[in-house]
Each structure stands twice: as structure tokens, then as C-alpha cells.
Amino acid sequence: MPNSPRLPLPRVEAELSATPLNERPLTADEAERTAKAFHVLAHPIRLQLLSTIASYEEGQPCVCAISDVGVSGPTVSHHLKKLKEAGLLSSERRGTWVYYRFEPAVLAAMGRLLIKAASE
16 A cells, blocks of 8 residues: 655644634634644654653653653654654754753644633
8 A cells, every 4th residue: 555645744833823713714724734733743652752751850851761652762763753843842962862842832822722712
């Protein structure tokens, strides 16, 4: 079976509509960008990695501290890359290790779409 083409993942905060879902109908373009943003989080490994990094008590975890999610190292790297491309994570290389930091502003922008709509 041939591979289906993958859509590029956006920088979520810059691309995401700030309009709550119940304020007005999204345009086709807004709906497409918003769907791409939520697609980034629609994978259990990515959610697990994001949660592990966001809740890490010592601040910024090294990749060695977050890679035990039941998949291979290259697969972890792939999912971390997707989260970084979306702007949900940033990273810094220190020696041979890469340390990750959660970027809450992007997730907050995604949440505003739903929270404002759900609160009315």
C-alpha cells in the first residue's frame, strides 16, 4: 500500500485561529490550520512525551529521561521533532544530550478555541 502524503505541520501559535468555535463559523482556511494543529497532539506517544516534559519536576528533562515510552529511540526522536515543529516544545543541546522545554503558550492558544466555546 503506498504511503499517503503527509501535510506539513504548522507553527501552531502563529497559524491557529484565535476565534472560539462558537463565536462564528471558521473559514475553510482557519479550519484546515486548526485541524493541523490538533493533529500534532492526536497521537498517544506525542501526548505522553509532552505530558512527561511538561510535568518534569526538575525543569528541562534530558532526552535520556523521557525516552522510556515503549518505542524505539528513533521513533521518540521523530515524535519530539513533530512537537518541536509545531512549537509545543523547544530544545537545547548541552554536550551530547538534548534538553527539552514545554512551550505552554501554544497549548493555551489551542485551548482557548475550546474553553471559550465550552464555557457558554
